[in-house]
Amino acid sequence: MVVGGGRRSGKKEGIDVMFDFMSLFPQIPCDQDQSCQREDFCDKHFGVCVPLRQEGSRCRRDPQCSEGLSCMYGQCHPIIPPGQEGARCKLDADCGPALCCARHHGEMICKRRLVMGEDCYVPDGGLAYSINQVCPCEEGLVCRNGERTREKEFDYWTDTESWQCLSPSS
Secondary structure, eight states: OEEGGGEEEEEETTEEEEEEGGGGSOOOBOSSGGGSOTTEEEETTTTEEEEOBOTTOBOSSGGGBOTTEEEETTEEEEOOOTTSTTOBOSSGGGSOTTEEEEEETTEEEEEEOBOTTOBOOOOOSSHHHHHSOOOOBOTTOEEEETTEEOOSTTOOOSOOTTOEEEOTTO
16 A cells, blocks of 8 residues: 555565655755756655656656756657757747758657658648648748649648649649
């Protein structure tokens, strides 16, 4: 049986056993990261300082990860330099050439624009669209399906098959 505070009690060969999981670590109380040592962060759920997480470890925010890592998609990952594919962004201007700023698993990151022949239709709305967005076609290409061209960024059609990035003169 687990009791509050991480204590587990039970019987082992007729002897009462009491074990406090939190006693394994020195407990420095905190209410913010600045209350902790440099190699720790404040676990706000328990209100104690705990060690920074390493690459691949689960996280909820950047300050939980070790130096040189950021929290993306719930794990500590190496930081990608600004403007490169996979880097965080807020606007297209934050990304390098041939990239746009779009959502990927809910994070705004620099993604590559679609190239000649890639599918370019805007999927139906809903959760999938709001979590993962598609960049527009590369400069000089248009999103087309035969004779029809997508002239506005958010025009929707029910026939989404074979919409591709093509040359405007094709």
